[in-house]
Amino acid sequence: MNKVVRFTNQPMVYGGIQILKRISLMVLSSLCFITVYFIFSLWLSAKQSMVVSLVIALFMFGIIICGIICLFKPIKYLPKKRSTNLTLIILSGVVSIATIFITLFNYGFEKSAYDHESIDSFTASDKISFYHKMVLDTSSAKQDTEDFSSEQVGAFTFYYDGQDNKKWINSSVKAVEAKKNQFSSIFNLKEKPPVKIILYNNIPTPENAPKPVEGSIGGYYVASEETIYLQVPSGNKREREFQRKVVHEYTHHLFNTLIKKYDLSFADFPMWFHEGLATYVGSINVGVGDNYIRELEYLNFNQMKTPAQINDHLRSPYNPYFQSMWFINHLLNDVGNDLITKIIKEKKNNGFDQSFKNVTGMGLETYSNEFLQRLRNVSSDLIAARKESNSKIALEKALEVNAIVPNLYQSNIQLEKIYMKLGNFNKSKEYAQRLVDQNPEEPSPYHGLSTQVVVEDLERAIQLSKLSVKHANEDEFSFYQGKLENLTSVQQEVEEGGPLLGYLKIFRNDYVQSDILREQLIKELLNKYPNVESGRKEMVSLFES
Template sequence: MNKLISILKVIIHTFFWPLLIYGLFLMLNEIQGLIIGVLLLILCFIVFCMGFIGLLKGNISIKFKYKRRGSFLIVSLIAFSTTFFSVTNYILDSSLSQSLSARVKNHYYVEALLVEKDRIFERISFLKTLKSKADSASTIFYEKTDDKLAAAASVHIRKVQAYLDMGIDNHKPVPVTIILYRNPLIFQKHLPRHSYENLQALYVPSEETIHLLVTKQMDIDKARYLELIGHEYTHHWIVSYLAENGMDNRHLPRWFEEGIAEYTGKQSVRKVPNFTPLNLLPFSRLDSVEEWAYENRRNSPHLPYRQSYYAIDQLVRDGKEARLKNLLLNKKENFYKLFQKEIGMSVIEFEVRFLRDEMRLYRETRGD
């Protein structure tokens, strides 16, 4: 029984210490990581030497006891994990011209260990070829020719943040990373697996990063570029806002979050698209990421982004903008039940009403 308890203790310590060191190094920068790494290695070396000396003083012909073997195993694991995280921590922080957040580091570590070991170095090598611009709200990586676009994005993010603070709630998100691409192939290569087609921008929550492909159309029409920045930054704001309140966005229907992002993006550039008739989808068919991706395929007869924009636009025009906060922070109640309570009608009734009103205005404008 004592041997079993000793083995269990060794197993627990074997997992506990590397995880503790991993968490520590996520929060350290390159210099701090090296200092702590060296101190931990020295401590491990001292413990190892003390154990080895004690072993030499005893009877060498006798096999190690479980506790002694377990101690050597634990010390070895601590030394190995300390060395590994010291080196990788230094490479990550010193290679890029910004201090990486714990979440971003965690993404790189997991990606390197479990997904593609070479991809982490490819990403870092690519970012080192770009210029960067950083402030309290964002860090932007861009090609030398896109200095003005990077500056415009930095200013626009603060504008979008002020708009969201006023419309939903006061919140200061963690700084977002933005990577501007010119090459579509490199852009696609740096995105996680997804089902979207003709994608020009994507926010990746695990990286706290916006990937954006700058097109020739955006060079001509900068409003389109800033609209995308506003849209994707809204996703970052929502994820950060929910995290501050101990939540994530999995409880939100996709149409609702995308609608807020689409509405905010267009409002940030003072763009108010005219209503155009569309094949309306029940919002219950735009609930999950998979459903959203399916309805956004190239040959889809539906326009989910436009439909979701109209829905949020209608809520704002109905004076229900203050209700968005309650819908975002819903923890316990079914979203659609809460929607009916907050808005005063079911989602189906709301869909029918806003479509009917928009069609009436559309006909009046055309003189039908």
């Protein structure tokens, strides 16, 4: 009788099940570890997560080494089965790779956020929100510009919605062109870098971006996109403010272009430095009054390192933009126009504070505290300059005040008067012009400058006088209108061939309130019309009196 030989595949099936179990165990263990570590990394900065991942990787590397040794030579207290050791080796390798990947993922997203929104630090909720927006693209600050019209102007590519917004393109270009010399001296860039400018009626503002001061025109720059987002004003009355905003955001773009040459990002510099520089270029000629200075309170510059810190102090009694602007102005006066390039070059190999110290010769905290003390003393120093009877000492004190706050209305008036008293009429005229530039909505500066140029350029004096009338309020109107009528009367006499008789009318009344200026203007007038006799005797008599 023949025996039947039976073959069974039970051992093979059992072995396959064991392999599947091990694979399942490795996958589940890896997923659990990845999930736990990812959640844990939300509370870690990129640098902290690198340290943790290094520790984990070293531990896993130790397990892998032990597992490899045990494959060939069993070690007491360690697994002896080859399958177990292989599982540990593979699992440790997967965990190490996953840890490194999560760390790089964390670092990459943070760097992207730094470049995109200039965020200095994250909370766990900030990270979750940012990852959610980056991955799912929800609540994005970007608006779809597919339906927008576009126009190329040199290095600028404008996107706008409707013809009403198109008119702001020329205004934007003019604003940048007006600052080209200043841009060149600060950034020393050979060519204009290309940039996109998107003009909105209602601008979307990123959650973590620096907010505009309440009531001002909105706008921001996204470094990673090399794009400026601008809100257009509803009327032409705010064109100057709009142009300042254009210059402000374009300054951010030039700074970003420069730091990229040194492989640096926006996050490598504190927000007060970014905003101070941009505000300096865009708004250093915006006049402020002594009353405004008196009401301001100032922050330590370590309290203005992030957008969030600046956003928390945008209302009175704080103005972090102007405070930072005055500090940048002080630094430029102290170090020179190459301040920015010097700090950037130092930042390549150092932290910001060390770079600051290397360039200025003093630590940031000490330097900034000294500056803040001088800033707090501006009002009292200005009073001391006014009370000083010695004109030369008064000039020194007024110049010290003006060096700290160059756009202070009262200090510029004081300097105009002191230089006039000292007989330096060109410098006096320079500060009279500065008052006009810094306070274009005020009538008094136009009248002051008009008075100084009334002999040199009568036509210009009349145009300035017209501007003083235009900006005068109801109570001031008759005063400035009277001054304009005086000048038109002089112009008529000049056209009819009696210039000296014409000017006599305004020199005899209170049109020129300063005796020193009146004497200077009479000198200029007599030199300008040496052959005119009619009225000369009276003019000389007025001068000698």
